[in-house]
Amino acid sequence: MKKKFLDDNFLLNNETAVRLYHDYSKDMPIIDYHCHLSPQEIYENKRFKNLTEAWLYGDHYKWRAMRANGVEEKYVTGGDGASDYDRFLAYAKTVPMTIGNPLYHWSHLELQRFFGVYDIINEKNAPAIWEKVNAQLSGEGFAARDLIKKSNVKVIGTTDDPTDSLEYHIKIKELPDFDVRVLPSFRPDKGLEINRATFLPWIAKLGEVVGKPIANYDDLLAALESRVRFFHSVGGNVSDHALDYVAYAETTKEEAAAIFAKALQGGGVTLEEEKKYKTYTLTFLGKLYAELGWAMQFHINAHRNNNSRMFGKLGPDTGFDSINDSDLAYPLVRLLDALDKEDALPKTILYSLNPKDNYVIGSLMGSFQGGGIPGKIQLGSAWWFNDTKDGMIEQMKALANLGLLSRFIGMLTDSRSFLSYTRHEYFRRILCNLIGEWVENGEVADDIEQLGQIVQGISYNNAKEYFGY
Template identity: 50%
Template sequence: MSMILNQTSIFNDNFLLNSEFAKTLYHNYAKNLPIIDYHNHLPPDYVANNHQFENCSQVWLAGDHYKWRAMRTLGIDEKYITGDAPDKEKFKKWGETLPYTVRNPLFHWSHLELQRYFGIDESLNEKNANNIYVETARQLKLNSHSVRGLLDMQNVELICTTEDPIDDLKHHKNLKSQDVSLKMSTAFRPDKAFAVENSQSFLEYLEQLEQVSHISISTFDDLLEALDSRIAYFHENGCRLSDHGLEFLPFYETGAFDIKALFSKIKNHKNLTQDEINYFKCETLKHLCKAYHKRGWVQQFHLGALRSVNSRMLNLRGRDSGWDSIGDFSQARSLGQFLNYLDTTNQLTKSILYNLNPADNELIATMIGNFNDGSIKGKIQFGSGWWFLDQKDGMEKQMNALSNMGLLSCFIGMLTDSRSFMSFPRHEYFRRILCNLIGKDVANGELPADEKWLGKIIQDISYYNAKEYFEF
């Protein structure tokens, strides 16, 4: 098999760059910048221990529900997706699938990943899947293709994983003690601390929180104290971000329900009503967000996912295995009220708002302007296209909405939000799309052909804004 780049491939140096100015912006200003991946779900133990994958199925297919959904749609049996089929057979089934993903971002991502990590310019298909499996397995045994080697190939400067409050952060500590240039931070993700939809699972979680915090949790105030202790622990270990996954950000005036009575109800294994559930989340989040502000953290809100829609397959395969979709939740009023509640006492910290429903693009783009108060550049951010929207159309729509109603120049750019160490070419994908967007405006006479100024804007969005915003 040829490992030499074929310049007749669509995935050549000027892929997605449709004007000379776009090419100049990308190659001279964006291409060689380091990557700050400020939100992902990578396993930190693999980073700390510099894990070596045995084959491409392990590094590329395992945990990737984007690929799993495509394979299922094509009628591939689950045993080749999340089942017990051998790794090679799973890879071959993915090889059968990829040619049928045309116009899905998987087609672009997958070919870029094969090129960037393995130098393979062939289009993966049923006929060459076996040979590509063998070749990638050979390369993955090399030191250059360890976990840190893969990150180094993409010029990754920093990754920020996502951990529950009960995590001991031992892998982050381990990496920090090593003499390596790669930096790994974490984001505090306390979703389980207010997941009171099921009282039994919530109480089981409280037992774990009690153990790590050394605080007996008998009341709501005890819960907040335990969370405060974990925030302090995370802060001591370099954490400066939080993250929350919510259908919407609920808001109630304090006192709308008796929080002590709600906590007692949960402790007695009784389920709450939907309003009571939302109130509990709101009161917990109010406290957490004030704690983040006190420590100068950045808070992130991922809004709008309708999770675990297929209960039959959820029971068979578990969460985060591809049974989620875009939701159509009402966002604006309660989001504005919640942010305003924090801002009224000047306790609104730097915040990033991500929406999963593209219908909410303009909503979020205008909401951030309500709370950008001049104290910090880009204090409230409209997060990059997320999950189902981290593809070309989704990225362009997000950036167009931000451009029309805010300042694209202050945008902190792309993240992978991924569980895969092979997902980092998505930063290249984003940078190419960004450069093409600006290049198109220049070609249309809508922006001046000021290479140095627009090049600086591109560099800021691709790297420097994030570095300044997170103080990495």
């Protein structure tokens, strides 16, 4: 029998899955422990002038699909007189072409869950959708904080540079009618990427923030520690590192200091020197995270800013990145082991953008579990190009095969959009269906209460315990 599109049992293809989702997972709160939402927009309770602003501004997932559908760039990222309605119409024309892509599901779910609009997205329905959604956005109850509360979000982990003042995180705490915790995550990528043009300006800015020029490597380490402790005082207990490749090279503090001094003087740093600098700096930070009880995130194997012409026009994070295929096992094992040898390996979440790495990570992390912490080392949620139906299933199967799916800390949005929380629903449905299939096939005991507890753990409780929220 043909199922109705996006019905109540969407993606739930067996009786056990239906029960697990509706009775156990559906109404669990959300901990979105890694995203790119703006704390300022949350504090100021940003209102959206129309659906395009809420839906398309900054969403490079949608931008990539529009480009692939032949949409001119002015209707993708704006400019050259393209109106917001024209941009929305271009996306509405693109959505029917996205069958098989999660955008096809996400876009419909976003309209349904937030605005009660069940129209199929296409060129014919676009004018009606535009009017229905904009009418709601112009009224009360659809500003940024309203959308967060509608989604039953309890904790948001933003992504923040060490030089950030965190003023909006502090102000959000003081809001009388908003009990969602918005916590900073420490992301010091600009201080690790010693060969990028952003390095020296960032070092100068860091010196300004800590009130002392960074004249040598000791100054840098002291400044980084100062900022970690500041983030901690504001409630942060998570770091994040974009490791497009994992660097590891045996080194000493003296070597790292000499390399830093060379860079500070504008001298060129070789790849081997870069690896040594990154290794010492990252292990220094890892020890500090462990001391403070933080979780450390590694986002690995992205290949960024591939199109130099478009990078020059639009800058980073505009849809011109892809999957990297750098070697992972040896440097990652050595890096984790360097911390573990000093009993200073923090809780660590390992994401790779390359799905070939699921089994590499899933197996090596078993070498570093322990300390009485359930799931201390995590195979991170299917990320970016992998947060598709198939990508989520493969990530969970790899984790189940090699470790404990039941201790997985679950989904995150990794998004800049306040409408992305439907991705948690999408994930939960896929999770419940996967476990339901195992039950229906006789591979897992039909103990609905036990399985319900596992599902609730992966949906919310495991992250709550892992991060101490």
